[in-house]
Amino acid sequence: MQYGHFDEKNKEYLITKPNTPAPWANYLGSPEYGxxxxxxxxGYSFVKSGANGRHLRYHFNSNDEPGRYIYVKDLENGDYWSGSWQPVGKDLDQYQSVCHHGTGYTNIVSDYDNIHTESLYYVPLNKTYEVWRMKVRNDGTTARKLALFGFAELTNNNNYEQDTVNLQYTLFISRTYYKNNxxxxxxxxxxPEEQTWRFFGAAGAEVAGYDGDRDTFLGEYRSYGNPASVANGECSNSLNYNTNACGALQINVxxxxxxxxxxxFLLGQYDEQGASEILSHYKDLSVVEEELEELKAFWHSKLNRFQVQTPSDNLNNMINTWNAYQCFITFIWSRAASFQYSGLRNGLGYRDTVQDIQGIIHLDHEMALERLRLMISAQVSNGGGLPLVKFDHNPGHEGTPDDPEYVRETGHPHYRxxxxxxxxPTVIKYxxxxxNWDFTNEVVPYSDKGEDTVYGHLRQALQFSLDRMGAHGMPVGLHADWNDCLRLGAKGESLFVAFQLYMGFKIFMEIAQNKNKPEDVAWAQGLLDELDGNIQKYAWEKDQFVRGFTEDNYTIGSWENEEGKIWMNPQSWAVLSGAARPEQARVSMDKVYENLRTDYGTMLFYPPFRKYGLPVALMALFNASTKENGGIFSQPQGWLILAExxxxxxxxxFEYFLNCSPASxxxxxxxxxxxxxxxxxxxxxxxxxYQGRAHVHWLTGTASTVMVSLVEGIMGVQPQKDGLRLNPCVPSDWTEFSMVREFRGKKLxxxxxxxxxxxxxxxxIVINGEEIQGDLIPVTQLAAENDVLVVMG
Incomplete structure (x- = not known):
């Protein structure tokens, strides 16, 4: 069944049936206000941290409530509904709703009983509060008297856990006042030093009534769908004291x-003076349209740096808008806050964020650079990474996974x-x-002590693995090796990390060569040759690469195994790293296609674990075909596409893309x-x-891996030091397609x-009427705007 459609022109997705199978969400705001x-x-809101800055409540794993509700009450006939279909939930034969999810805003357009409403929600650019603007229009033939009720259920503590669990405390530290709308x-x-202020205010009309006490607004044994104040047609002018807080404002029209x-209606964490200044800004509500256009221009200017027009609307919608926008959202929020992540991870996962950066580099490399510096500064001086980079990260003064204080603060006692x-791969893409190859000379501190150039940080990252090699001459798995459920330990070895190290040597050699350091090139080449020999000797089995070796020398991912016989990642990463010989790449990727592909994506491995489990195969805890236990884990789909x-x-x-694309x-x-x-x-x-059912939306590294595979793989746009390589790899029935790409200030x-x-x-390739040799357009040949013809064949 279809519940909506893409609007590529306006870069929106329109939900035309509001009774979606799950809450279909959008993100508003910035790292300062989410x-x-x-x-x-x-949904819910928070300042900086979903764990420690929460001010709107949300009931997880429930009925998508509460939220940002605007109720409409007919004061003459007593009927009432909401600007969004829920929470009142009128009969959809009579109530019509179209939700426009856009880039940084959501506009819910509804019609009921000849009343048309548009409820626009957004966070103004570079601001730390949110705006709910409702337009209400009488499409009938008689005059109408209505009451509008804006409602926000406020937390009683910024800390999410304290607010929801420690009720003997948090209920008794909050109170509300009403002043000036x-x-x-x-x-x-x-x-005073511990005070937190919030406000919920109204602009554009005078408030006729209010409630600051949630229980009074809702009434006893009632729900968000039939709150007492709305049903009665008037608020009670209540204020909370030792109860649950809310902001409810009534406006009669x-x-x-x-x-x-x-x-x-406006919401934010400000005291009375700050709130009054914000409300005064909206005396003339025409400012809302100005802010909305500013928001669209900000996001569209980023997305428009790479746009495509291909025979596939599916691919066009994902590259041009939604995959790209999701890359920015995961870049901003990592795995911090969604309808599955409740906001308790108070920081950025190291591996998550460094990968997420890759998805936006082609759209905003300056934004990427700022985050890349942060992550390099979260590298420990021994070359490893901090598992969690706190929002208040303090380079040069952090503990390490070996340090008890760091472990107490973060709960992460192990290196990965x-x-x-x-x-x-992230640094070379940047x-x-x-x-900006001078970036390799920039000095960045380590997380715990000391500092080094970016080049030095990269060499130390190699050294971290070299200091931790196993019996087969490959890196040990430690606590995890991307797959958190595969625990190979301090002696077991990971082929995934071996291929990462292989790639690392090659990239390091490229950078060293550019810096005219032949001794470093020779050092890395010798180690690469040794690693290559070990991979070929121990890791190739007839027609596939194995996944790894346990401490007791059991082979994970062997064709002789009963469970987990073939894994996707070793085959794709053998190709991505360059370690696979051409024939190995062909036969191993064919085996993935024959054994792991489904219509909904490609399985991580098969068969799932049911017998072989702890302490190595932690995924055996999950049901078969779920998450890492033989499920279709989404992030590796991008690696598979790129490898092909x-x-x-x-x-x-392209078939792999269609299998895993949400738009499919x-x-x-x-x-x-x-x-x-x-x-x-x-x-x-x-x-x-329930094959095909998806889980855990928005905040996933899939956004980045698939984006890279589409941009650099299928569309074949590959930046190089001296120019832009164009080498598409497309379905054979694509006879013509086009792209617009900004590259180093030039438009192609x-x-x-x-x-x-x-x-x-x-x-x-013909650029501006002149044919060039090969598939690399030198940056020196680029004008401000360029017309480029690429002929395949």
Whole structure:
């Protein structure tokens, strides 16, 4: 069943049936102020941290409530509804709703009983509060008297756990006041240095009534769908004291036929003076449209740096808007706050964030650089990475996973084998995109002590693995090696990390060569040759690479095994790293296709673990075909697509994309459940009775890996030190497609002809009327704007 559709022109997804199989969400705000909202206005908000800055409540794993509700009450006939379909939930035969999820805003348009409303939600650019603007219009033939009720359920403590669990404390430290069109909430009023202020105010009309006490507004034994104050047609002017707080403001409006009025509700963590200044800014509500356009311009200017027009609307919508926007959201919030992540991770995962950076480098390399510096400063002086980089990270003064204080603060007592090795593909992407190779000379502190150049940090990342090699001459798995459920330990070895290290050596050699350091090139080459020999000797089995070796020398991912016989990642990463010989790449990738592919994506491995489990195969705790236990884990789908493009299989790469693309499930939303415009963490596979059902939306490294595979793999746009390589790998039935790409301040309008129906291979490139040799356009040949013809064949 289809519940909505893409609007590529406006870069929106329109939910046309509000009874979606799960809450379909959007993100508003910035790292300073975060907000998540569903198509029915459910969701929550926080300042900086979902764990320690929460001020709107949300009930996880429940009915998508509460949220940012605006109720409408007919004061004459007694009927009432909400600007979003929920929470009142009127009969959909009579109530019509279209939710426009856009880039940084959501606008819910509804019609009921000849009343048209538009409820716009957004966080103004570079601000730390949110705006709910409702337009209400009388489409009937008689005058109407209405009451509008804006409602926000406020937390009684900024700390999410304290607010929801420690009720013997948090209920008794909060109270509300009403002053000048706004509810003011203060927490810890009697301790000035501990005070927290919030406000919920109205602009554009005078408040006719208010409630600051949630229980009074809702009434006894009532719900968000039938709150007492709305049902009664008036607020009680209540204020909380030793109870739950809320902000509820009533505004009465009279509308002649055809007349439209608008009001705005504003929410943020400000005291009375700050709140009054914000409300005064909205005396003239025309500022809302100005801020909305500013918000669109900000995001669209980033997304427009790379746009495509291909025969596939599915791919166009994902590259041009939704995969790109999801990359920015995961970049900003890592795994901190969604409808599954409740906000308790008070920081950035190291490996998550370094990978997330890759997804936005081609769209905003300056924003990427700021975060990349942060992550390099979270590298420990021994070369490893901090598992969690706190929001208040203090380089040079942090503990390490060996340090009890760090462990107490973060709950992360172990090093992971893969963390710092992610720096190599991310740093080289930044260097090639920006041309700023001097960045390798920049001095950045380590997290615990000392400092080094970026180049030195990279060498130390290699050394971390070299200091921790196992019996087969490959890196040990430590606490994890990307797959958190595979615990190979201090002696067991990981092929995944071996391929990462292989890639790291190659990238380090490229950088060392650029810096004219032949001794470092020779050092890395010798180690690379040794690693290569060990991989070929111990890790290749007939037609596949194994996954790793346990401390007692059991082979994970052997064709002789009963469970976990073949794994996707070793095969794709053998290709990505360059370790696979051409014939190995062909036969191992064929085996993945034959044994792991499904219509909903490719399984991480198969068969799932049922017998072989702890302490190594922690994934055996999960049901079969779920998460890491033979499920369709989504992040590796991007690596698989990219690997197929590297060996020239455009048809297969595109098939893999269609299998895993959320947009492919737009007309099967009842199967997928999650939003059809963003990737989830995993999809249930063939041993599940619910094959195709997706889980854990938005905040997943899938956004980055798939974006890179589409941009650099299928579309073939590959920045290099001296220019831009164009080498697409596409389905053989694509005869023509086009791209717009900004690169180092230059604009390229690229048209690709593929009249011979090849999957990969460029026969000639013409730029501004001049043919060039090869597939690399030198940066010196780029004008401010360029017309480029690429002929495949």
């Amino acid at each position: 907000a998540i909202i569903s198509g029915n206005a459910g 706004k509810i003011l909430q203060v927490i810890n009023e009697n301790i 009279e509308l002649q036929p055809g007349e439209e009025k608008e009001v705005a 084998a893969d963390d710092a090795l992610w720096l190599f 260097l090639n995109e920006s041309g 493009t590297m060996i020239g299989n455009g048809d297969r790469a 499930m737009n007309d099967k939303a009842e199967v997928r459940k999650l939003e059809p415009y963003v990737h989830g963490q995993f999809v249930e596979s063939k041993d599940s009775p 309008n690229i048209r690709v002809e593929n009249n011979n129906g090849v999957q990969k291979g460029v026969s000639r």
